[in-house]
Amino acid sequence: MPQTEYEEQADGTRKYMNRVSPYRDPETLETVSIGEGIITVGERELILRKLEARTFPLAGKRHGHKQGKSLLTGLARCGLCGARMSKAGTSYQCSSHRMGRGCSGVSARMESIDDYVTRAFLSRLPSLEPQDSLLAVIADRWVRREDPEVFAKQDAIEAEIVDEEARLADLEEARYVRGEFTGADAIDRYDRLAGRLRTRIEGLRADLLRMPAPSVDISPLLDAGRLREAWEADDAAGRRERLGLAIDRVEVQRGRVGVRFSGDERCRIVWATRDEAGAESTGDEVTE
Structure with missing residues (x-):
C-alpha cells in the first residue's frame, strides 16, 4: 500500500x-x-521497455507504427541541442526544432546515416578483443532483454537494501546522536527495531546471493559472417534492438550546403560503456 x-x-x-x-x-x-x-515485476519491466522503445515525434498524433525501416529511432540525437531526432519523410530531423523549441535544427537523410551506422556496427563488433569492455556491456544488455524477470527482481532487492540501510542509519543516529531513546523501555524498543532491520538486510543480501546468474552466448555477434547473416535476416525492429546493445546514441551534426554526405564528419557514435559503479553509461565517445 x-x-x-x-x-x-x-x-x-x-x-x-x-x-x-x-x-x-x-x-x-x-x-x-x-x-x-x-x-x-518482470512483466512490468517488459512493459516499460516496450514503452521506452516507442517515439511520438508530434504531440497528439500516433507515429509509432510509422517507424518503418528507420534504424536510428531512439538513438539519433541533434548535434546542436542533444534532442532526439525523429523520422520526417526520408530524413531524421531535430524534434526540438520541429516543435519550435529554439533549436535551429539538424536534418540528415535517413538512408545515408542508417547505412553509415550499419557499416560501423557490423565492422566494430567482430573486431573487438575478448577483454574489450564493450563486450561486457553488450552481454549484460542482451541477457537483461532475454531474462528481464531476474534483473528486475535483483534491482528491486538492491533498492530495498539501500532503503533499509538508510532506515537503520537514521535509527542509530536517533539513539546515539539525537538521544531520542532514553529509558529501559525506549532502549528495548530500539533494540527490537534495529534487530529487525539488520535481519531484514541480511535476508535481502542472502536473497541476492541465491539468485541465478544468467549467461548469454554472444559469439554470433563476434563472427563477421554470422553477424551479417543475422542482420540481413532481421527486420527493422530487430536491427534497432541489435544496435541498442552496443550503441547509446548517434550525434548528428549539421551538413554543409552542396557538400556530399560524409558520415565521418557528421556522425559521432557513442558506444555503450560502464561507469565506475558498474552501471551502464554513455561516457565512451568514439567517432567512427
Whole structure:
C-alpha cells in the first residue's frame, strides 16, 4: 500500500511530493500490502521497455507504427541541442526544432546515416578483443532483454537494501546522536527495531546471493559472417534492438550546403560503456 510523502505547510495544509513509498507499520517497520499485484515485476519491466522503445515525434498524433525501416529511432540525437531526432519523410530531423523549441535544427537523410551506422556496427563488433569492455556491456544488455524477470527482481532487492540501510542509519543516529531513546523501555524498543532491520538486510543480501546468474552466448555477434547473416535476416525492429546493445546514441551534426554526405564528419557514435559503479553509461565517445 503506497503512501505519498508530503510537507506540512504553515497554513496547516499538506504539500505532496513526487516520491511514493510503501507504507510501513510504525512498530515493526514491515511493509503493508493489500491484495496481490496484477502483474509481476518482470512483466512490468517488459512493459516499460516496450514503452521506452516507442517515439511520438508530434504531440497528439500516433507515429509509432510509422517507424518503418528507420534504424536510428531512439538513438539519433541533434548535434546542436542533444534532442532526439525523429523520422520526417526520408530524413531524421531535430524534434526540438520541429516543435519550435529554439533549436535551429539538424536534418540528415535517413538512408545515408542508417547505412553509415550499419557499416560501423557490423565492422566494430567482430573486431573487438575478448577483454574489450564493450563486450561486457553488450552481454549484460542482451541477457537483461532475454531474462528481464531476474534483473528486475535483483534491482528491486538492491533498492530495498539501500532503503533499509538508510532506515537503520537514521535509527542509530536517533539513539546515539539525537538521544531520542532514553529509558529501559525506549532502549528495548530500539533494540527490537534495529534487530529487525539488520535481519531484514541480511535476508535481502542472502536473497541476492541465491539468485541465478544468467549467461548469454554472444559469439554470433563476434563472427563477421554470422553477424551479417543475422542482420540481413532481421527486420527493422530487430536491427534497432541489435544496435541498442552496443550503441547509446548517434550525434548528428549539421551538413554543409552542396557538400556530399560524409558520415565521418557528421556522425559521432557513442558506444555503450560502464561507469565506475558498474552501471551502464554513455561516457565512451568514439567517432567512427
